[in-house]
Amino acid sequence: MDIKDVDLNLLKVFDALRKKQSVTLAGDLMGLSQPAMSFALGKLRTLFDDPLFIRTSHGMQPTARALQIAEPVQRILEMVSSEVLPSTGFVAEHSDRQLVLCMSDIGEMVFLPRLMRMLDKTAPKLRIRTQALSSEQLEEGLDAGEVDAAIGYFPRLLNTSIRHRALYSHSFVCIVRSDHPTIGDTISAEQYQAAVHVAVQAEGRGMGVLDKELASHGVTRRVRFSLPRFMGVPFLVAESDMIATVPLAVGRRFSEITNVRLVPLPWAICGYDIHLYWHTRFHHDPANRWLRQSFIELLGDFSPSEQMSI
The missing domain is CATH 1.10.10.10 (Winged helix-like DNA-binding domain superfamily/Winged helix DNA-binding domain)
Incomplete structure (x- = not known):
């Protein structure tokens, strides 16, 4: 040849x-x-x-x-x-390109409002489409160029062609309805285990970290409702005596839009890191670089101290 x-x-x-x-x-x-x-x-x-x-x-x-x-x-x-090949260039201010992001419903609640405010000022014509994908689907999407970037917790994403950067660490918090009859500003270990819970079960995602941490403390939850996503959680909690354990940033959003409040967990629970992921093939792509830098700047002030002040 x-x-x-x-x-x-x-x-x-x-x-x-x-x-x-x-x-x-x-x-x-x-x-x-x-x-x-x-x-x-x-x-x-x-x-x-x-x-x-x-x-x-x-x-x-x-x-x-x-x-x-x-x-x-x-x-x-x-x-x-x-x-x-020479770059065609990318000017965020004038671009009407659609960028595809992979994130969970947590990401949509926590990240998209921040991104929207930034886009309104710097890239008003830019369009965003989100997808919720498994690690396997995300790997294929990044590899094929069908997904521009991902934000979240994807411990099974092991492809060496996919780059990542840690953005911040999620911790956990308990949410209860604002006028809960027995739980005040704190919750004891006994109250936590006696309570009826709403839980989110998403295999291979951040809530698996919570399950392992609780198990290490010998804690078993009495789960009545088990959901695949977070969106239904605050509405069940707000209208019952049930409680739920969620990532702190998510709990904050719930407390802003529903009748729930935050209560610290009775144990020190390790959290998990949220990463930004992209494919090596697009590492030098101007639009991809702009997107990555935007998220780094947007979440740069998402500090642990801000998260932990309940």
Whole structure:
């Protein structure tokens, strides 16, 4: 094989097929029709003298040769994109680009109002779309360029091509209805364990940290309502004698919009770090850099002392 025979676009086709394991889906990613993708795959097979992708009941699976070249091809494309091709530039003030963020409902409650106020002043035309994804889905989205950045707690996100930066640490707080008949400004360990709880169960997310911490103190909650998201929690608490344990920043937002108040936990509970995530491929992208810097500045004053003053 001679370097003059290698078409960079064919490497992009290869990378798209590796990600999507489907000629049709890879074509959608590339903006090519299925016949055009099939033709390009034929050229790739001739170029590498290997089938590269074999059709199975689980999609187009890579051959040993495809697995061998997958990482080098990805590195080449990333280098060309970030270091060789000139940037088209990005001016936040005038851009009407849509940026896609991955965050949980916690993130939407805590981060988006701050981001909105900042955008109103600095980037009034910029559009934001959020998605709630699992670690596996987020990894695919960042890798494919379908997600620009993520904010949250994703301990299972282990892809070495994905960069991250810690922003701040979440702690936990108990919320009760404002006129709770038996719980005042504090709650004892006995009251906590005797109370009926609303709990959020989100596998692989920050609330798992709480479960482990409570277990380490020998605490078992009497959970009556178990929810997958936070939005329903304050409304159940505000209209009952039930209590809930939530991240402090979330508890603050709940106390502003519903009839609940914050009460410190009776134990010292470790929190978890909130990180900003992005893909190495877009590390030098002007829009991505602007977005990352904006979040760093927005959350730079989200200090532990501010969080802990209940």
